[in-house]
Amino acid sequence: MFNSIRKDYSLKIKTFLIKVTTPSDLTDEEGIRYWQERLLLVFLFAGVVLGFVVCLASVALSIKEDLWGVAVVDTIIYAWVVVLFFCRSFPFVIRAVSVSLISYVLGMVLLLTIGPFGGGPVWLFVFPVIVAILLGLRSALGALAVNAGTVILIGILLQSGYMEWDYSTTNPVEKWIVISLNFMLLNSIVTISIAVISGRIQGLLNQQKSMLVSLEEKHSELLESNFQLKREMVERNQAEDALLESEEKYRLLVENQNDLVVKVDKKWRLLYVSPKYCETYGKDEEELLGKNILPLVHEEDRSRITKSLERLHYPPYTAQHEERNLTKDGWRWFSWVAKGLLNEEGQLEAFVSVGRDITDRKQTEEEKQALENQLQRSQKMEAMGLMAGGVAHDLNNILSGIVSYPELILMDLPDDSPLRKPIKTIQESGMKAVNVVSDLLTIARGVAIGKEVLSLNSIVEEYLSSAEHQKLKTVSPIVTFKFQLDSELLNINCSPPHIKKTLMNLVANASEAIEGAGTVTISTESRYLDEPFKAYEEVKIGEYSVLSVTDDGTGISPEDLEKIFEPFYTKKVMGRSGTGLGLAIVWNMVQDHQGYINVMSSEKGTIFELYFPVTREEVAAAKENIPLEDYLGQGEKILVVDDEERQIEIACGMLTKLGYNAKSVQSGEEAIEYVKKHSVDLMVLDMVMHKGINGRETYEKIISIHPGQKAIIASGYAKTKEVEFTQKLGAGKYIKKPYTLEKIGIAVKEELEK
Template sequence: MLLTVGHQSLLVLLGTAGGLAFSIGAWHRASRRARALAAEVGTVQAEMEALRDETWALAEREERYRDLVQSQGEVVMRRDLLGRLTYVNDIFCETFDRQRPEVIGAAFVPDLPEGEKPRLLGSFAGLALPPYRIRFDQRVMTARGPRWFAWEEFALRDEEGKLKEIQTVGRDITDRKETEERLAIALDEAQAANRAKSQFLAAMSHEIRTPMNGVLGMTDLLLDTRLTPAQRSYAEAVKRSGEALLAVINDILDYSKIEAGKVQIEEAPFDLRAMIEGVCELLSPRAFDKALEIAAEVEPHMPLRLIGDETRIRQILINLAGNAIKFTKEGGVLIRARLESHSYTDDLANIVIEVEDTGIGMEADELEVIFEEFSQSDQSHARRFEGTGLGLAISRHLVTAMGGTIDVESEPGRGSAFRVRLGLGIAEPAAHQRAPLRGVRIVMLCDRPVLAASLGRVASLAGAGVRLAATGDEVVAMLREESADILVCPVDTAEGPGADIVARARGEVPDLAAIVLLRPQDRDRLPALIGQEAAPAIFPALFDGYLVRPVRASSLIARIEALAAGERRAIARIEAIEQYTEEKAQADASPAGPSSEWGIALNILVAEDNDINALLTRTLLERDGHTVRVARNGSEVLDMLDKPEPVDIVLMDLHMPGMDGFEATRLIRALPDSRSSLPIIALTANAMADDRQLCLSAGMDDYLSKPVVPDALARTLAYWSNRRSPLGHAAVSGDDGLKSGAIPF
């Protein structure tokens, strides 16, 4: 068709084509712009979508924060640097009954109940230094009345670290405060009840000990007179009953002191071996009354002196061994101490003290309760053994206070074994071990297994060759088989007198030396046993020496060592003469003469309002040769000190009508002359540790508790007989006595 057109048509066609080409270019440009615009729109839409998402997340966070703040139930507010509120939460509005518009931009200080100490909320005080926050409790007035709040304020800073606001958060702690107040009131009431209990125990101790002092003291005086056998039996029964009652009182007082946390553990060097042997000797009369043996055994490697509370350890052992004697019908009790481990670098010894008996034993369920307060293995109404059930509880508390442990093993019918483990310091290590009895051959006749085993181990550890025989026939058979150097024999055996067995043994070994084992009450038989019927004339000796049960290890070794060295007859003679002389001197001593053992006769002023105790104290003192005057109260004491009769020492009761002992002591110390330096000794039925310290703090020089122990009284008087009190203002300085509170025994 183009071929048929003319030239003009061709031009038109070319022009149309050019316009079309131009239009296509513009379209392409417009299309590019449209695409760019669409891209920009997409970007804007994406940004808008991201912004919507961020706005939604921000709103969600804000809602979550708002819910968190509101759900905490805490008052939240913010202040600017001028103290004006910039924000409060709904809890604030509810708590203080305020509307948000009325408080924003204004200062806020809560109203306080009457008497409440004001605190300045939002004061910036204490916020300048780390941790940039302060806390305090305050009671404020709210829409619900007075409420306690725990306020916490902290500083808010901008990006440059400049302080811009203070945020305060308050938590309602009224319930906690009321609980604390109730607990404080309950604690005060408990402490008041504890004080009342302590006062009651102290008062009851005083009221019981005062008549008990008379009962036991007068019984002792009665036993010192001539009595028929029946009368002596009755008097001894009264004394035993009084001592049992006193033991109950002491247990209750000890428990009350432990319960109140007033037990103090002292540390000082002491001899463990001597202490354990002393416990055995103290309890031996009780054991011998039941035909039981009691023995001590301390291994040779034990340090000579340890560091600890000797008094408390002795108390524990007396409790344990006393119980063992009470619950044992036959056999005996053994107190054994052994060294479990030691460190000379740390000067520490871990020791185990065992108290074993051959008593009735206990079931497994009984072992679970015996250390509890007021518990006994037999709780039935038909129980055979009396007691408070406090002894073991007290022992456990004391052992724990010393950082140790206590446990028990027992089996019905086979006895019990209590073990106390303690870590004690070493004051003096064990001595060099030697074998003083090496080569000595010993035969021990003893039908008491506890005693025989203990003595046999002691002699064996000292180097002796020991054979144990239960009967006289076994002794003879052993000597026929092999000779021996020494025979140890009880004064009485199940077969008859020990002297008869010694005679049979010497039929086999003529030069056999013999040692007799005696109870303390058998001493009157000693002259006949060792050839001293009419001392000092010498008769053929049945025995060459004696040992009093319970036997100390050192005494056993020394006696055997001396006999083995050939000092047989000399020992017998010396022992017999010493024993005879001692008993004769005691029998010939005049009751009215002064005691040569404890010192010279003194002029003593006794302040005592109880007639019986006054009579007892006067009798004890006059029996030792002292001159005694009695005052019934503190006023009479001062009146008597104004008289010309001399006074060397004052024995002062605490509780007396009118003027008591404390006031009288204060007035004596204030006297302008030498009377202010008179030794004043408290003689009281109060037995608590605080009572002793109270007496010493009041100006008294010493303290004796009732019931009065005559020997303790005599020792104390002898100590102060040549001293003046350092507490009087007229006292001579220097070595004129010890410091206040020095106890001479």
């Protein structure tokens, strides 16, 4: 157990000694430099540990002998040794020179104070030896020279009597010379030998290091070569595996993807077809290989595709196009991307093409385009309607005098007056102008007011017996007009005058589309759609009464078919008929009735189908003509509010003829001020007044003064939301200008009797 403890402590001490005497910033690979640093640390460590005892004894003896200078020097030297040991950041040369000088200084001090029999010669002897070990041969020779100079100097001092030792001896100078010569001889032999050995060791270490470096380089080169060889073998194996994997992935990709892959030579023959291609075309690979691809391309697309594939002859040797292909499911759209394959001369010898079925996308694009066209058409029609409505309003005001005054004049003329006929002609011409203005107003949406439940059959029958149709038959004597009416046709909620106008325009257009003899057929039928029907517009699910007008004329071109419902678009001969508003009226009327239009045309003729939603309500009893006596007044006070002086004159004149007390103002503000001072039985209120507030604002303020004030609304515009809002406030019937005696008389009478 004791031996074990001793070994343990010995190992710890050894480890500690190695640690404190080993440089931290150098390794043994540094050669002699490492060992010089380590020997320096050994010298310093020995000086710190053992020098303490020596310094303590020397200082004590020096004090006892009254050698205070020696004591101070010993203390300073020991302190410097401690500093050099612990401050290893000092450069090696400074620390090595310091240790060497310490040896020299100690030798000189001891030699001068104690004499040759003290430790001085030993320290001087060690001085060049330490220099040889730490600093090399050249520095060692310098140290020997310093020692030689030192012993010569001491000899001179002894000879001259400036220095003597405490003990007496005979012939001290001669003895010193002998001692010095022996000292320098031994000192030189030992110092130079150690320096030479140290240098040789350094050379051997350098040579060994060079050999190790060379061996390491050779070893590295061998390792690199071996690594390169292994890497090349791995890369080759990886390349082979990657090639196999790539081929497998390519095969799986081509054989399992939804896209079609083909390889085609420059003569358009198939060299390769993917399984998906075979599946799409419903043929085996053997049936397709070697066959020309052009017969599978739609005839209309072939020239365009041929031109597109010409780009494969030029950089970047790619082409992209869309085409229709004849598959097992019929004609379908495909998007193809082709890449040219060049031979060694850089000439195209084949190309690979990848195709994708885009039929659904094409259909979506077509539907989107159709919706955009429909929206643009609606916006255009709405804009034209707004313009037409504004023009019609102004024309109505102008025509009011031409239509209304003849009626008032005729009431005062005797039956045998020669003026009755020309005035009647003026009135009829004015009414024709009113009809033209009515066509303009019809283009403005929302004019189909006053709807009632009717059968399309009754409207068709009324039209067939009308003067307009008889005139058309006279103008087109070689055109045959037929009708096929459904006896069980369901009723619709409609505006009869506008439906009749629509039918008249369609029949007139159909007859004019026939060059020479032909037939125009008017038909009706009830039709139920259980799924949406894509026509000129998309017809929704529901029950419809369908009005059809068919002709066997030359048809309408696809380009014209897109524009036929636009106002003023016509290809008729100027002066023969119409103004280009006929089909615009048809389109707006169908929209106002929440219906749909379908147009089909070819070289064999055209058919217009109008779909009107049905109603289960019954047709109301026919209205009888109301005699003039039934709507005469009894002196009631009527206030006419209008910003047009002519309209005021006409309205007041008619009301006066009917027996009313008519008053007038020319703005909404004047009407408000008037009712503040006077009460009126009823107001005839113009909705659109350019001076000040409009009719709706006027009525709002008047009912705040006189709640429940009766009023009827008049306007040259179609019925608008402003009219509907005013009626919700309490206003009565809406009448459209120009005024007629019956129209204004009945409206006023009905409102007063409420």
